[in-house]
Amino acid sequence: MRPTETLRKEHNLALQVTRAAEREVRLIHDTSEFREEIIDMIVDFFHFFTSACHEPKEEKLLFARMAARGLSTDTGLLGEIEREHNEFRARIKEITEWRRRRRAGAAADVEELAGMLNGYLKLMRAHVTKENDLLFPVANQLLTDRDQVELETAFSSIECEEILVGVHDKYSGLAHRLASRSTEILEKEHKVVLLVTAAAEREVQAMRENGQVRAPVLDKLIDFYEYFADACHDPKEERLLFARLSERGMSADSGILAEVWQEHREFRPRLEAIRTALERARSGNGQAVTALADELSAYLELMRSHTVRENEILFPMVGHLLTDADQEELTREYESVEAEEILKGVHDKYFKLAHALTLS
Ligand SMILES: [Fe+2]
Ligand SMILES: [Fe+2]
Ligand SMILES: [Fe+2]
Numbered sequence: 117m118r119p120t121e122t123l124r125k126e127h128n129l130a131l132q133v134t135r136a137a138e139r140e141v142r143l144i145h146d147t148s149e150f151r152e153e154i155i156d157m158i159v160d161f162f163h164f165f166t167s168a169c170h171e172p173k174e175e176k177l178l179f180a181r182m183a184a185r186g187l188s189t190d191t192g193l194l195g196e197i198e199r200e201h202n203e204f205r206a207r208i209k210e211i212t213e214w215r216r217r218r219r220a221g222a223a224a225d226v227e228e229l230a231g232m233l234n235g236y237l238k239l240m241r242a243h244v245t246k247e248n249d250l251l252f253p254v255a256n257q258l259l260t261d262r263d264q265v266e267l268e269t270a271f272s273s274i275e276c277e278e279i280l281v282g283v284h285d286k287y288s289g290l291a292h293r294l295a296s297r298s299t300e301i302l303e304k305e306h307k308v309v310l311l312v313t314a315a316a317e318r319e320v321q322a323m324r325e326n327g328q329v330r331a332p333v334l335d336k337l338i339d340f341y342e343y344f345a346d347a348c349h350d351p352k353e354e355r356l357l358f359a360r361l362s363e364r365g366m367s368a369d370s371g372i373l374a375e376v377w378q379e380h381r382e383f384r385p386r387l388e389a390i391r392t393a394l395e396r397a398r399s400g401n402g403q404a405v406t407a408l409a410d411e412l413s414a415y416l417e418l419m420r421s422h423t424v425r426e427n428e429i430l431f432p433m434v435g436h437l438l439t440d441a442d443q444e445e446l447t448r449e450y451e452s453v454e455a456e457e458i459l460k461g462v463h464d465k466y467f468k469l470a471h472a473l474t475l476s
Contacts, residue, residue, distance in 0.1 A: 119178060119267040120252040126170045127244045129288055133161050134240050135451070137233060139300065142454075144230040146467045147307045155229070159215065161287050162236070163208055169274070171201055174247075177270050178255060185258045193251055200243050207236045298438070298446035299431045301454055302357065305349045306423045308470045312340055313416050313423075315474045320416070323409045329397045333473070334408075338391055340469050341419075345383045348457070348466065353426075354380065356449050357434070364437045372429050379422045386415045 137158045143149055179198065183189045189198065211232050218224035259267070316337050323329060344350075358377060362368040368377060393408040438446070457463035 117268065118256070118264055119173075119271055120255055122268075122271055123170070123174065123178070124248060124252065126165075126173075127248060130162075130165065130170070130240065131244060132292070133158060133165075133287070133290070134237050138237055139451075141230045141234050141237065143304055144226050147304060147311075148226065149307065150226040150229075155233075156215070157290055158233075159208070159211055161290065162204075162240075163212070165287055166204060167208075171204075173271050173274055175201065177267055177274070181263055181267060182255055182258055185260075185263070187254070187258060193246075193254065197243070197247060197251060200239065200246075203239060204236070204243075207232065207239070211236070292440075298443040298450065299357065299434055300447070301450040302349070302353060303427065303431070305344070305352075306427055308467065309344055309349070309419065309423060311474045312337070312470050313419050316412065316416050320409050320412050323405060323412075327400070327402060327405055329394070329400065329405055329408065331394065331398055334394055334412075336469060336473055338387060338394070340466065340473060341383075341387055341415075343462070343466055345380070345387070347462070350380045350383070352450065352453060356446055356453075360442060360446060361434070361437055364442070366433070366437060372425070372433075376422060376426055376430060379418065382418065383415070386411070386418070390415060 136154075140151065140154055140158065143151070175198065179189065179194055182194060187194050189195060211229065214224055214229050214232065319330065319333060319337070354377065358368070358373060361373055366373050368374055390408070390411045393404065393411045396404040397408040434443070454463065
């Protein structure tokens with residue numbers, strides 16, 4: 117295999133981990149949840165893979181040979197790429213420092229880590245593209261056939277001598293595993309809906325206790341659930357996961373899949389009923405307020421049990437029914453839907469709304 121092909125394959129692995137890391141950053145941003153174990157694995161990956169395995173091949177071998185063939189190392193493309201490698205090292209050091217502080221029990225803001233990781237991942241994407249699209253074609257023009265063979269041999273000796281045997285397998289396994297959690301985006305949305313549901317339950321409680329209707333908060337709640345059920349979450353479940361599960365033989369007529377699907381259909385008329393009850397309760401009429409509180413409670417109860425059943429019963433079945441290829445395909449589909457939502461601004465709008473509601 118040509119040396120640049122070996123490096124390209126490693127880039128693909130780095131991009132898989134990058135994608136998984138981007139999801140963790142969004143998870144922190146959207147729900148404040150910090151999964152330390154996964155973040156640790158990701159940071160270790162970038163640390164070992166890029167400093168102990170990949171970058172030495174580039175710097176000590178490929179770049180050095182390109183320089184020997186006349187490409188300037190100080191200016192131009194090669195200089196730029198080496199500066200980026202240094203930048204990666206500096207950034208990983210900062211991230212490692214953050215982890216050290218956290219382990220020592222010092223205050224370490226997870227948003228700060230998310231920001232640092234985000235910067236690192238953006239740089240990684242741009243850097244890999246630059247090497248693949250600009251540097252490697254130049255390398256292949258510049259290097260002689262003999263250079264190619266010698267580099268190839270030198271690469272394999274780095275793999276044997278400088279890194280632990282199996283590290284490549286371990287990390288390709290990790291990237292694979294991280295990429296195959298197809299229910300992850302749904303689980304994240306469940307966390308958000310449960311946070312909002314807890315806030316809504318407090319609202320109902322207050323309404324029952326003092327008879328007051330905070331109409332602006334309720335408008336926002338209805339707005340949130342409407343978006344969640346109609347535009348954001350339920351379609352993702354139905355069009356992607358449920359459809360795939362039923363294709364793989366899970367019954368859509370009876371059993372858990374049929375039940376949760378049916379519940380989706382119940383949410384909409386219930387939300388309509390809440391809207392109507394809210395209109396009546398705006399005046400503060402005692403009976404109307406109680407009716408609204410009852411409608412809302414019933415909805416929230418269903419939302420809670422529905423979400424918990426999906427998490428605890430349906431999602432664990434996914435791993436048994438779907439193949440790895442199914443799961444990876446689903447993950448990609450979810451990511452592209454989420455990317456579209458982020459692009460349109462609706463993702464941020466609703467996560468902000470959810471945060472506002474949980475604080476109100
Ligand atoms: Fe590279
Ligand atoms: Fe659902
Ligand atoms: Fe769900």
